[in-house]
Amino acid sequence: MIFNQKFECMPPGKLKALQLERLKAITAYIDKDCPFYQKRLAEAGLHAKDIKSLSDIQKFPLTLKDDLRNNYPYGMLSVPLSKIIETHVSSGTTGNPTVVGYTAEDIDLWSEVMARSLCLSGARPGDMIQIAYGYGLFTGGLGFHYGALKLGLSIIPCSSGLTPRQIKIMTDFKPRILACTPSYSLYMAEAAREAGIDPFKSSWQIGIFGAEPWSVNMRTEIEKVWNMTALDIYGLCEIIGPGVAMECPCKTGLHLFSDVFYPEIIDPDTGKEVPEGQPGMLVLTTLTKTGMPLLRYATRDIVSINREPCACGRTSPRISKIQGRTDDMLIVRGVNVFPSQIEQVLLNIEETQPHYQLIVDRKPNGMDELEVLVEVKEQFFSDELKKLEALEDTIKKQIEAVLGVGASVRLVEPKSIARSEGKAKRVIDKRNI
Amino acid sequence: MKITQISIFLENHAGRLHEVTALLGREQINIRALTVAESRDFGVLRIVTDQPDRTLTVLKAGGFVASLTEIVAVEVSDTPGGLSGILGILSENKVNVEYMYGFVEKHSEKALLVFRFDNTDKAIEVLTRSNINVVGKKEIETL
Numbered sequence: 001m002i003f004n005q006k007f008e009c010m011p012p013g014k015l016k017a018l019q020l021e022r023l024k025a026i027t028a029y030i031d032k033d034c035p036f037y038q039k040r041l042a043e044a045g046l047h048a049k050d051i052k053s054l055s056d057i058q059k060f061p062l063t064l065k066d067d068l069r070n071n072y073p074y075g076m077l078s079v080p081l082s083k084i085i086e087t088h089v090s091s092g093t094t095g096n097p098t099v100v101g102y103t104a105e106d107i108d109l110w111s112e113v114m115a116r117s118l119c120l121s122g123a124r125p126g127d128m129i130q131i132a133y134g135y136g137l138f139t140g141g142l143g144f145h146y147g148a149l150k151l152g153l154s155i156i157p158c159s160s161g162l163t164p165r166q167i168k169i170m171t172d173f174k175p176r177i178l179a180c181t182p183s184y185s186l187y188m189a190e191a192a193r194e195a196g197i198d199p200f201k202s203s204w205q206i207g208i209f210g211a212e213p214w215s216v217n218m219r220t221e222i223e224k225v226w227n228m229t230a231l232d233i234y235g236l237c238e239i240i241g242p243g244v245a246m247e248c249p250c251k252t253g254l255h256l257f258s259d260v261f262y263p264e265i266i267d268p269d270t271g272k273e274v275p276e277g278q279p280g281m282l283v284l285t286t287l288t289k290t291g292m293p294l295l296r297y298a299t300r301d302i303v304s305i306n307r308e309p310c311a312c313g314r315t316s317p318r319i320s321k322i323q324g325r326t327d328d329m330l331i332v333r334g335v336n337v338f339p340s341q342i343e344q345v346l347l348n349i350e351e352t353q354p355h356y357q358l359i360v361d362r363k364p365n366g367m368d369e370l371e372v373l374v375e376v377k378e379q380f381f382s383d384e385l386k387k388l389e390a391l392e393d394t395i396k397k398q399i400e401a402v403l404g405v406g407a408s409v410r411l412v413e414p415k416s417i418a419r420s421e422g423k424a425k426r427v428i429d430k431r432n433i
Numbered sequence: 434m435k436i437t438q439i440s441i442f443l444e445n446h447a448g449r450l451h452e453v454t455a456l457l458g459r460e461q462i463n464i465r466a467l468t469v470a471e472s473r474d475f476g477v478l479r480i481v482t483d484q485p486d487r488t489l490t491v492l493k494a495g496g497f498v499a500s501l502t503e504i505v506a507v508e509v510s511d512t513p514g515g516l517s518g519i520l521g522i523l524s525e526n527k528v529n530v531e532y533m534y535g536f537v538e539k540h541s542e543k544a545l546l547v548f549r550f551d552n553t554d555k556a557i558e559v560l561t562r563s564n565i566n567v568v569g570k571k572e573i574e575t576l
Contacts, residue, residue, distance in 0.1 A: 376442045376475075376498045383440035383502045383549070384531060385470045385477055410474045413444050414498055 003119035003151065004112070007259045008314045012307070015315065016054060019262055022287035024051050027060075030293055034078040036071055037295065057264065058273060062283065062298045065098065068238060072096035076292050079103055084291055089137045090237045090336065100139075100237050103291040107146060110240050113257050114147020117246035120255060120312075121206050121231050123177050125152035130169060130204075132180035132188075133211065133334070134160040139241025140211055140334065144179045147243065153177070160184065160334075163191045174203035181334040182209035182218055182230070186366020189225045200227045208233050210242055211334035212368075213322050219251075232321055238297055239284050245319050250311050253318025260288050263317060264296070265305050268326040279304045281326050282319065300326045328427055330360055332368045335405040339426040342372055345398045349391075357417045361430040368431065370407040372399060375414050434557045434567045435503040437485035438547065441478040442498040445471060453478060453497065460491045465573060466547055468534035479534070481506075481547060483574050503553055506536070506573060508543040508566040515544070519565060526559040528552055 002008050010018070028048035030037035041047060044061055051057065068076055073096070077084065084101035102110065123129065129148050133140030141159055148155045156175055158166055166188055169175070178185065185207055189199040204226055210233035222230040234254050235242035244261055245254035256263050265280040266273055274280035282299045302324040307317045330337045339358055346354045355375040362368050374395060382388055388411060396409040418425055443449045450469070457464060466481040482488045485501065492499040509515045523530065529551040536545035545568065550556040560567050 378498055378500060381440070381442055381498045381500055383438065383477060383479060383500060385472055388442075388475070388477070389472055411442070412475070413442060413496075415496055416444065 001119055001124060002313060003116040007257075008116060008255070008316055010259065010315055012315060015259060018259055019287065020051070020054050022259075023054065023057060023262060023285065024048050026285070026287055026289075026293050027051060027295065029290075030078055030295060034076065034293070036067070036076055037078075054262075057262070057285065057296065060296055062271070062296045063294050064298050065238070065300070068098045069096045073099045074101070076294075077101050078293055079291055086142075088139050088142075088237050088241065090139075098238060100241075101291045106240070106289050106291045109260060109288060110143060110243060111146040111150040113240065113243035113260065114143050115150035116147075116257060117233055117243050118144075118147050118151050118153065118177075118208070120246045120248045120314075121177070121208050122229065122249055123148075123151060123153060123206060126154065127177055128154040128156065128173060128175035129177040129179060130156045130158055130166070130173075130175040132158045132160055132166055132178065132184060133242075138334075139235070139237045143235070143241040143243055144208075163188055164195065167192050167195055167197060170202055170204065171197060176203060177206045177208065178204040178226075178228070179208045181211050182214040182222060183212060183333060183362065183366045183368055185209060185222050185226065185230075186218075189222075190365040199225050202226055202228070204228050207231065208246075210234060212331040216321075234319070234322070236299060236301075238294060239286060239299075240289070244284065248310065248312040248314070252310060253306050253320055255310065255314050255316040256305075256319050258317055260286070262287050263305060263319070265303065268298075268302075276307060277304055279320075279323050298326075300329065302326060330358065330427060330429060332360055332370050332403075332405050335403060337370065337403055337405065341402050342399060345395065345402055346374060349394060349398065355414075355417050357426060357428060359428045359430065370403075370405060372396075372407050372409045373412045373417060374409065375417055376411050377414070434505070434561070434569055435553060436481060436506050436547070436568070436570050436573050438502045438504045438549070439480050439482065439485060439488050439492065440500050440502055441480070441492060443469075443476045443478055445474055445476055450478065453492070456491065456495050457482065457488065460487070462488050462491065465538070466534060466536040466545075468532070470532065479532075481536070481573065502549065505548050505550065505553060505556055505560070506568040507546055507548060507560060508541065508568060509546050511539075511542065511544045516546070519560070522559055522563045522565070523550075523556060526555065528556045528559065 031041050083103050085104050086102045088100045090098045131144045135141030192199045205228050207228045207230040219230045231247040233242050233246045235244040245256040247254045262285040264283040266283055268281040279302050282301045282303045284297050285295050286293045301322045303319040305317050305319050309315045328339050357373045359371040392409045399407045463483045464480050468479050470477045531549040533546055533548045557567055
């Protein structure tokens with residue numbers, strides 16, 4: 001079943017014409033209603049009338065995450081605040097978090113693309129879905145919720161965590177679909193086994209996993225353990241949340257809903273478009289959003305794109321799984337982590353610039369662990385163990401408060417963190433993603 | 434009346450303690466008293482040496498994080514109840530002991546213990562008033 005045959009299977013020529021028309025309209029809209037873009041476009045000497053073909057978009061400047069942060073909280077909106085019916089906030093790095101405001105039309109759009117995504121996975125109206133993504137400021141839980149409502153699924157809004165209860169609900173309610181982070185699905189398999197339940201016999205036939213990068217090997221493992229079809233979903237809160245792109249059971253890339261999110265793949269260094277099929281940074285323009293439309297948003301995610309029609313019948317371009325990042329962002333248990341966040345915490349506590357290192361590893365049960373090593377400095381060294389332990393605790397609590405994800409903290413000797421060319425290596429990712 | 438202790442941060446792994454002692458040995462620094470306090474991943478080595486200031490310089494040059502702390506060395510009668518008597522005086526005067534350990538060699542017929550108090554000056558005052566021998570820097574260095 002294809003949720004929106006008209007748009008998802010639109011002939012390429014017609015799709016391009018639609019994208020061009022929408023691109024012109026959105027550019028005119030933000031130039032008129034968003035003070036940030038008014039200024040940005042005026043500085044670049046560009047306006048909607050300069051868009052004659054889709055490739056003209058490349059003349060326009062990129063929008064960066066810093067733009068969102070610098071215009072905290074409402075500076076990126078194109079509508080008065082009274083038109084915003086929902087706001088989501090992602091964890092901040094060194095300063096302000098990223099705020100995304102949705103109008104009623106935007107929530108409709110989100111429901112639409114999530115309904116398409118669920119349909120892509122094989123979900124059908126009447127199926128029961130267990131949503132084990134967090135509900136709240138994080139877009140995962142509510143994004144799935146809106147899409148499931150639109151498609152007509154039966155929703156169990158579990159949110160994340162409380163694993164024994166998740167297992168009990170799976171066993172007793174027999175939902176067909178599971179939505180959570182891929183690592184959490186493996187963690188739950190472990191918990192099921194401990195509870196004497198064979199995950200292979202579970203009711204889940206379809207798993208929709210996202211919010212963190214995962215490998216093909218991990219897919220094989222999840223499918224083997226849970227006896228399900230495991231599919232990848234992509235999204236980011238700045239654009240809409242989950243529902244930007246979704247894999248179909250052909251597993252040959254993630255269908256990107258390009259009638260509403262216009263994709264470009266560029267070389268992050270030169271800014272030039274890369275040839276089709278080559279990896280580059282994904283840049284997205286929201287073609288129809290009204291609350292906080294973004295023009296050429298630099299996602300920092302490295303993907304390649306395939307514009308051939310898919311065996312499933314859809315014509316939408318497909319992006320590869322995320323192959324990396326252009327910055328040093330890590331995703332740990334679905335949460336974005338920047339080393340600069342840790343740096344800021346340490347700076348606040350010690351008023352000095354300590355050397356630190358983040359080590360991310362995936363435990364055998366599938367859960368990611370974040371360990372923060374901090375080199376001890378004379379300024380905060382004490383002969384009393386309790387003071388050093390209290391310091392570890394303080395760092396741990398503040399890191400957890402800023403990141404929203406648990407971390408362990410270990411004080412280490414000076415110079416014990418490996419440095420290359422005098423610069424400490426900030427991140428060691430031991431996960432094989 | 435106070436003496437100087439050197440505290441050193443050490444990660445809990447094999448050979449680290451040996452590296453400190455080897456360094457001090459090479460530098461002809463004699464350890465008079467020591468103790469190791471350990472947590473899950475790290476430890477703090479506390480030592481009293483015959484040349485505290487030089488010890489600190491040598492350790493820092495060797496890449497260790499080390500600091501000086503003022504502590505008190507007290508003669509304790511090497512008989513049953515000896516330590517209890519001293520702790521009783523401190524307790525009555527509400528002085529708290531953060532940690533304590535013993536010297537390797539004896540100063541006299543009495544045992545020599547070092548204390549880290551929450552209030553060093555007050556501790557010295559009450560001990561001296563009670564005729565407890567608080568051993569000075571010079572005596573430690575020439576032990």
